[in-house]
Amino acid sequence: MRGWTLTVVVAAALLRAELPTFSDVTASSGLSFRNHASLTSEKYLIESMTGGVALFDYDGDGLLDVFLVNGAALADPMPAGKQPDKSDPRYWNRLYRNLGNFRFADVTEKAGVRGHSYGMGAAVGDYDNDGRPDLYVTNFGRNILYRNNGDGTFTDVTDKAGVAASGWSVGAVFVDYDRDGLLDLFVARYLDWDFSKNIYCGERKPGYRAYCHPDQFEPIHHLLYRNNGDGTFTNVSDQAGIAAHPGKGLGVAIEDFDRDGWTDIFVANDSFPQQLFRNKGDGTFEETALLLGAAYDEDGRTFAGMGVDFADYDNDGWPDVFVNALANQKYALFRNAKGSFEYVSGPSGVAGITMLHSGWGTRFLDYDNDGWKDLLVGQGHVMDNIELTQPNIRYLEPLLLMRNRGGKFEDVSRQAGAPFQVPLAARGIGFGDLNNDGFVDLVVNCNDRPALVLRNDGGNGNHWLLVNVVGTRSNRDGIGARLRLVSESGLEQHAIVTTASSYLSASDKRVHFGLGKDARVKLLEITWPSGVVQKLEQVAGDRILTVREPADSDGL
Numbered sequence: 001m002r003g004w005t006l007t008v009v010v011a012a013a014l015l016r017a018e019l020p021t022f023s024d025v026t027a028s029s030g031l032s033f034r035n036h037a038s039l040t041s042e043k044y045l046i047e048s049m050t051g052g053v054a055l056f057d058y059d060g061d062g063l064l065d066v067f068l069v070n071g072a073a074l075a076d077p078m079p080a081g082k083q084p085d086k087s088d089p090r091y092w093n094r095l096y097r098n099l100g101n102f103r104f105a106d107v108t109e110k111a112g113v114r115g116h117s118y119g120m121g122a123a124v125g126d127y128d129n130d131g132r133p134d135l136y137v138t139n140f141g142r143n144i145l146y147r148n149n150g151d152g153t154f155t156d157v158t159d160k161a162g163v164a165a166s167g168w169s170v171g172a173v174f175v176d177y178d179r180d181g182l183l184d185l186f187v188a189r190y191l192d193w194d195f196s197k198n199i200y201c202g203e204r205k206p207g208y209r210a211y212c213h214p215d216q217f218e219p220i221h222h223l224l225y226r227n228n229g230d231g232t233f234t235n236v237s238d239q240a241g242i243a244a245h246p247g248k249g250l251g252v253a254i255e256d257f258d259r260d261g262w263t264d265i266f267v268a269n270d271s272f273p274q275q276l277f278r279n280k281g282d283g284t285f286e287e288t289a290l291l292l293g294a295a296y297d298e299d300g301r302t303f304a305g306m307g308v309d310f311a312d313y314d315n316d317g318w319p320d321v322f323v324n325a326l327a328n329q330k331y332a333l334f335r336n337a338k339g340s341f342e343y344v345s346g347p348s349g350v351a352g353i354t355m356l357h358s359g360w361g362t363r364f365l366d367y368d369n370d371g372w373k374d375l376l377v378g379q380g381h382v383m384d385n386i387e388l389t390q391p392n393i394r395y396l397e398p399l400l401l402m403r404n405r406g407g408k409f410e411d412v413s414r415q416a417g418a419p420f421q422v423p424l425a426a427r428g429i430g431f432g433d434l435n436n437d438g439f440v441d442l443v444v445n446c447n448d449r450p451a452l453v454l455r456n457d458g459g460n461g462n463h464w465l466l467v468n469v470v471g472t473r474s475n476r477d478g479i480g481a482r483l484r485l486v487s488e489s490g491l492e493q494h495a496i497v498t499t500a501s502s503y504l505s506a507s508d509k510r511v512h513f514g515l516g517k518d519a520r521v522k523l524l525e526i527t528w529p530s531g532v533v534q535k536l537e538q539v540a541g542d543r544i545l546t547v548r549e550p551a552d553s554d555g556l
Helices: 002-018 350-354
Strands: 022-024 053-056 065-068 094-100 103-106 118-125 134-140 144-148 154-156 169-175 184-189 223-227 233-235 249-255 264-269 275-279 285-287 308-311 320-323 332-336 341-343 359-365 374-379 400-404 409-411 426-432 441-446 452-456 463-470 482-487 492-496 511-516 520-527 533-540 543-548
Touching: 053 118, 053 426, 053 441, 065 441, 169 264, 184 249, 264 308, 308 359, 308 492, 350 400, 350 409, 374 426, 463 520, 482 511, 492 511, 520 543, 533 543
Parallel strands: 118 169, 169 249, 249 308, 359 426, 463 543
Antiparallel strands: 022 452, 053 065, 065 094, 094 103, 118 134, 134 144, 134 169, 144 154, 169 184, 184 223, 223 233, 249 264, 264 275, 275 285, 308 320, 320 332, 332 341, 359 374, 374 400, 400 409, 426 441, 441 452, 463 511, 482 492, 482 520, 520 533
């Protein structure tokens, strides 16, 4: 018995030793952003929902920079016809340039991206194929498209481009849905809500007024803008079949779930059926979540879908879907069974871990580089007074990290470092390798609180590969390109090039693979949106590999 106990203790110690931990480096980083939601006694719903994060290399120096979305000043109450005021610098959106070694400089004013309106989220994509990533900011009100000028500044081209939208925009993604080599733009919208429609919700006694449940408001259709190639976009929401399916959207993610070569779009809806827009390849989409088993939980109920990701967690070549929810609902994991979906929150371990949690920003990421995609979730309830009515639920919650053990998940938050013990009101999270060491780092935007920069300290000796694709016939970013990697030991992994996922956020477009103990990759296969298939063999790991799309259809 003693020997058995010793073996268990030693095994547990080895497990702890091989798991990377995260460090909070915010204080020394120079990134001193605080989200200002402008909380009011009126409990305007927008106060609880901001804001997103974007990680992208805006200046082309090889280091990911950080853009953080902020709220705006609200009157208490808002007079009829008055709009949120963003003129005070406290409410500006902020862009921080990465100086290296986890140091950042605020370049907001020089870059010209302080914004207007009450901010929600951000999307990143090189819509004009000039090699410089552009930035789209969603708002309650008019959205903003910033064209990257290549000199450290951006120009607001919203009016020329025709993508201002209206209403309450939230998650967005650049995606070449028609495979013409130009990035189009999909924008999810949340509710048919404005200040005039704000009603009293909750008990009528001091401290008990609550943010209204989305059931109190009507859904609204999402938007699809087709890139015309001349700096303008056309709203094709009606023609493409998107407008026929209103929702209560928040997070957005893309993948080719049925492997037909056309990129599909998943929208996380709040207390409304989830939506999977299948790309039919003829310029139109069909909404298939109900038909394919991804609209509801295992009991046929809706849930508060907020953050979402779309990736192959079990390494079978078929991309799966994760959507988080509010406490008492369980987070939803939908396993892709060759084109249809199975709700597997229970058998995967996710349900037991998440029953009392409320999630926002999220992603499948291989944080320990073992070749299996783990799950990270930013948490915190939407109701800042939830503990008055449900004492077992917390408004502020720590980050959650679920390690993937061959398709089953275990909660390793307690082993992930001190930042995972701190209660937060997390919202958007950007995921990316901020120091190019091969381990994925985090930037967390917190509602009405300071943002966090969390460094993945790695150190477990596992190998990795970052793949940066450059399209030629396809869109320059290679958004929608599908990657298949086979490591030396035979482990096969699959991914798609995308900046979308999480909650109202954009992450590193470079595709990250953990290789475990394999120092080399046997095969890296890239299927570009143009149809070109490119194969690279015997690729060395532990580096950033830039791959340019070949001009011919035979690949390399």
